[in-house]
Amino acid sequence: MDGYGLAWLAAGIGCGITVLGVGNGIGRLAAAALEAGARQPEAAGDVRTTMIIGAALIEGVALFALVVCIFLALKG
């Protein structure tokens, strides 16, 4: 396996690990938001807005990692 093969391998594995982390993060966020909305339906609107902002910021971190993966994959 040459350097390019290793770079593609790293990109694929890195992508998978990134998605694991982000799925976990956004899943927990959505679970907490749903729970809060179920307990206090009148606050559901505020909670949803805050959840979307939080999800977007988590996604932003994931995108940084994915950009690194894309750079690795484009080495080939």
Place this chain on the structure above:
Amino acid sequence: MEEAGAYRLVKGHVVRASDGRAPALDLSVTNLVVFQWIGMLLVIGLFFLAGRRYRRAPLAPPRGIQNALEAVVVYIRDEVVRPNLRSERLVRAFMPYFVGLFCFILVLNLLGLLPGMHTATGSIGTTAALAITAFLVINGLAIREVGIKGWLHHLLGGAPVYLAPIMVPIEILGLFTKPFALTVRLFANMSAGHIILLSLVGLIFYFRSIFVAPMSIGFSIFIYLLETLVCFLQAYIFTILTAVFVGLALGDHADDHHGHAVSAS
């Protein structure tokens, strides 16, 4: 600058006549630019139509396209801009920017879903330009409102002065990661959907079998509808994040510094 006549057109690309390479400053009108123009014309045209009715009959109940646009504008004002920009003067001054941002991104996203059209927001150049304007608005407004001194003080992130060597680089990094994240988020979300659609349709050609087609088309329709949702969601997220960042940069020097937890990421 090279003088006129120094360029040739080869297979639709502008190249230098001398060595056939790309020009130093490539300002050719690509399909991305054309679709941005179409988007601008659509947004301006729709708002012009709605605005004309307001001018003609200010007190009449809204109707048709006017009603739809009013719902969008009121939603952005009440749910996006007002909670983040605390003073009513700033809300009035910056409503056009936020409404324009939302409608422009939304129209560009939706244009990309029509067959034969091109997603201008699926290119990193367009989203970077949008994020650069957001960067200028965030920091320009902060400097104008709290002064250059307040803006520099904000770089401390509310920490004591002796932590400046650690906090200032982090906050400066944060200044640039915010627009970068805006850029990559919109670009990645818009191009990812198209790549998935391409792969699903490509499966038919890959297996060379008609029996793959029902599965492939079924999933494509699902992804297509998902993408319609993503179009609205990403336009909303871009707008609300810009508004949140403006609110954070303005800061409420009296009470909340908990907002910095968000600004650091």
